[in-house]
Amino acid sequence: MTTSEIAPLRLGIAGLGTVGIGVVKIVQRHADLIAARSGRPIVITAVSARDRSKNRDADLSAYAWEDDPVALAQRGDVDVFVEVMGGHDGPAKAATEAAIAAGKDVVTANKALLAHHGQALAEAAEAHGRVIRFEAAVAGGIPVIKALTEGLAGNRISRVMGVMNGTCNYILTRMQAAGLPYETVFEEARQLGYLEADPNLDVGGIDAGHKLSLLAAIAFGTRVSFDKVELEGIGNVSIEDINLADDMGYHIKLLGVAQMSGRGLEQRMTPCLVPAESPLGQLQGGTNMVVLEGDSVGQIVLRGPGAGEGPTASAVMGDAIDLARGCRVPTFGIPAAQLAQPVAARAATPAPYYLRVTLLDKPGALAKIATCLGEAGISIDQMRQINQPGEEDDDAIVLLVTHKASPADVADAMARFAGTGVMVGTPVAIRIEEV
Amino acid sequence: MTTSEIAPLRLGIAGLGTVGIGVVKIVQRHADLIAARSGRPIVITAVSARDRSKNRDADLSAYAWEDDPVALAQRGDVDVFVEVMGGHDGPAKAATEAAIAAGKDVVTANKALLAHHGQALAEAAEAHGRVIRFEAAVAGGIPVIKALTEGLAGNRISRVMGVMNGTCNYILTRMQAAGLPYETVFEEARQLGYLEADPNLDVGGIDAGHKLSLLAAIAFGTRVSFDKVELEGIGNVSIEDINLADDMGYHIKLLGVAQMSGRGLEQRMTPCLVPAESPLGQLQGGTNMVVLEGDSVGQIVLRGPGAGEGPTASAVMGDAIDLARGCRVPTFGIPAAQLAQPVAARAATPAPYYLRVTLLDKPGALAKIATCLGEAGISIDQMRQINQPGEEDDDAIVLLVTHKASPADVADAMARFAGTGVMVGTPVAIRIEEV
Structure with a gap:
């Protein structure tokens, strides 16, 4: 029997x-x-889409057309419902639910849908003996869902990290390369068509946060908890901090970190400093990178295109071929009913911090800052004073790299800074993730 | 029904x-x-091993013991034969064949066995409805077999590259970092226990060549053809070339390249220059890296530990979990009978070359070299003369980076150099792989 004789x-x-x-x-x-x-x-x-008359770059004449994706999902001649519409509610959700109810497997690129409704959809799929596969939803063409769910399945995963929004990484690396402020590069990115219709999905870290929450569910066997992701976008990252961090051997990335420890589950999608010479630090432009850490395997780094027609379609096809081969892995790696309700960590794992403070050029100003840090229980690893030639030469910029400190202690120190009477403007504190 | 009630x-x-x-x-x-x-x-x-009395770092008391791996392979209470003995003939081969004949699936870390007997073993496994999985055989803990066979299965693969022998990469990066000659670092590596009993498996490129031949079979749907791999080890890589290449922005790696083009299949495991700032160029120490290029996905880079107890066992367990889940992919991605006999490319794809020639300090010497290159049809991209302070100051070292040239043209030029009467010693030519 040749393959062409087997049911497609x-x-x-x-x-x-x-x-x-x-x-x-x-x-x-x-x-x-x-x-x-x-x-x-x-x-x-x-196939199905909103507008049948639209001119598209492919010959669709051999395929039945449905205006309604729900009708598509219920067709008797469809085995696998491929959901590449997007949107976390509305038609995408309704059609996915309809497909599952009709006994179809689902392949989706929709991170928002799964971040918001992953648990319910996974339970529904399993109740019907079906699976949802979503390689295309995270890091585009990089087969990271497969690596985590299957390749590293013999490991207890301790940490998953990644740069998972190419637009943010483009903006940050372009700011650094060209010495341009955020607003200018944001506008460039908009004109290049790199931004979502709602740019906050990109620059607010939401899109990347969706992805992180899916990786965390697989890594730690917990229910998807996007609402527990600490989210901070890149809108407040200044070219000044990018340059000063670079001088100290660090690059600023919008870095996702999901980590399970005795504290519970941490999920953060925030700007972080990483060593410039690390794989994450070296990542330029729109490329994505995911780092997986397991107790046996150590550290695995995956790098590739995070978006675009070819890479995303490659991921969809990988999932479809798995299903054709009969490989059916539970949506989040274990049966949905066994996924634990995660205990969110009350505080992030301590880390070194980069601090930038601008001080009035008064005797004892620096000592006051150092005292505040000491009172907050934070010790100093490096300190550097930047003498900026300029008009306001009464001010001094001081950069500090602390030893490991908790976010609460850093907040405490920042509050103490405010009471010193020597501060100019607002100090900046950015976590340095150890990668 | 809980999982514990299902047959293990x-x-x-x-x-x-x-x-x-x-x-x-x-x-x-x-x-x-x-x-x-x-x-x-x-x-x-x-379990089975040669010496039952040996003290081992694990409690094996719950497991039956077999002195003979063939007997182990035939046991009625074994579903999956895990072959982690090594060796491409002898007991490993006999036991693997016995396991297949007895209807077992096989998980193996044995690259040599598959490089030499992969086709026959895959055919035998399929004849018995079984599969051979070998994630652990290539790049240790990196799930590269899975990425290539499954994740990127929707792509036509154009090229697979990689640094797949950690010992060689350790030696080359240590030479560069410490400025030490090959012989010294080789001896260090031996004393650190990094080398195989037969060091030529490592430094001769054989072990890495085995791995490359397995990746090529999957990537291009061809029979494993280790005998067609162009093999050159690192024994002739000099600290002088490492340093001079570095000055020109390149690092020297033992790089595996498998490439399918109109010329046919190229498989090379040879020292190459790669850009210092590329992911491959930045790879330090014993870490492995594999680059996969597909027509839809573009370029995917995977990095991680290439050897060691934890990483390799992680890969074995990933395969075992796949089998437990019922994921059964053909050994080389398509049925063994469909694997094509590869047509080996008669010549490698043209590439830029790094050339180092030492010339007598005579008028017109450089012009003679340039003439030879022109006569061989090779044009020059960069040329640099190194004036070495030293005793033999009659000699001049000239570095050249050529535009793309075929290996045959480079060989032609090298032959012409020999006839100029201005050469000192033997010129060096190293391919610059475009990564």
Whole structure:
């Protein structure tokens, strides 16, 4: 029996934007290759999108058309519902639920949907003996869901980190390379079409936070808890701090960290300093990177394109081929009912901090700052005074790198700074993640 | 029904060296975690090694003992034969064949066995409805076999590259960091226990060549062809070239490249220059890195520990958990009978070359070299003369970076150099791989 005689796996594709069309192109271009690898053909039987009349970069004439993705999801000639519409409510959610209820497996690129409704959807899928696969939802073409759920399944995972929003990394690395302020580069990115319709999804860290919450669920066997992710975007990262951090051997990244310790589960998506010579520190432009740490394997670093037609469609097809091969892994790696309710850590793991304070050029000003740190229980690893040539030469910029401190102690020190009477403006504190 | 009520997957472990004991430790330490992830318990029922009396760092008392790995492979209470003995013939081969004949799946860390006998073993496994999984055989803990065989299965792969022998990368980066010659660092590595009993497996590129041949088979759907790998070890890499290349922005790596083009299949494991600031160029010490390039996904870079108890055992367990979950992918990604006999490329893809020539300090010497290059059809991208302070100040070292040239043209130029009468010693030519 040749593979062409075996029943094909039939995809219904909901959403014909960049990713959906990318999937169509791969299925058409590599039909034979995919059939050989899957052991059976993978075909598209039906598609759905809002506007049928729109001109699209692929021949869709062989596929049935549905205006309604729910109708697509329920078709008898669809085995796998491919959800590449986006949006965490509305049609994407309704159609995914309908697909599961109709006994279909789901392949989705929708991080927002899973971040908000992952537990309920996973439970529903399992109740119907189906799975949801979502490689395309996290870090684009990088097979990180597979690496974490399958490749490292023999490990207790201790930490997952990553740069998972290419637009933010583009903005930060472009600011540094060109010496431009945030606002200017943000505007460049907007004009280049790099930003979501709601830019806060990117620069506010929300999109990357969605991804982090999915990785955390798999890594630690816990229910997706996007609402417990500490989120801080890049809008307050200044070119001044980028440059000063660079001088001290660090780069600033919008870094996601999910970590399980005796404190509980920490999930942070915040600007952090990382050593400039580390893999994360060296990451330029829109590329993504995910770091996985397990008790046996040590540290694995995965790097690749985090978005775009080809990479995202590649991830969708990887999932479809798994299903065609009969590889069916539970949505978050273990049965949904066994996922634990995570105990959110009350405080983040202590870390060194980068502090920038501007002081009035008064005798004893620096001593007052040092005293505040001491009173907050924070010891100083490095201190450097920057003498800026300029008009306001009464002010002195002081950079400090602390030894490990808790966020609460840092907040305490910042409050004490305010009472010294020597501060100019607001001090800056940025966590230095040890990578 | 809880997972503990489902039939366990029973492993028989042949080989109780570092890797075998690492597997035992993971199975013992993470029994519950693995059962939750696999949907069923994974247990060890029997083990085998040469010397039962040897003191080992794990409690083996619960497992049946077999002196003969073939007997282990044939036990009725073993579902998966875990081959972590090593060696490409002898007991490892006999026991693997016996396991397949007895209807067992095989998980192996044995790159040499598969590089030499992969096709026959894969065919035998498929004839018995079994699979051979070998994540641990390539790049230790990095889940690269999974990424290539499954995650990127929707791509036509164009090139696979990698630094896949940690000992060689340790030696090369240590030479550079300490400014020491090869012989000194080789001896250090030997004393640190980094070298195989036959060091040529490491420094001759054979071990890394085995790994490359396995990646190439998956990437291009071709039969494993280790005998077609162009192999050159690191024994001739001089500290002088490491330093001079560094000055020009390159690092020297033992780089594996498998590439499919209109020329056919190229497989090379040779010292190459790569840009110092590239991920491959930045790789320090014993860490491994594999780069996968596909038509949709673009470039994916995977980095992690390439050897050691924990990482290698992690890879073995990932395979075992796949089997417990029912994920059964053909050994090389497609059925063995469909693997094509590769057409080896008659010539490597053209690349820039680094050339180092030492010339007598005679008028017109440099012009003669440039003429030779022109006659060989090679154009010059950069040229630099190094004036070395020293005793033999009649000689001049000239470094050249060429534009893309074929290896045959480079060989032609080198032959022409010999006829100029201005050469001192033997010129050096090293390929610059574009990464």
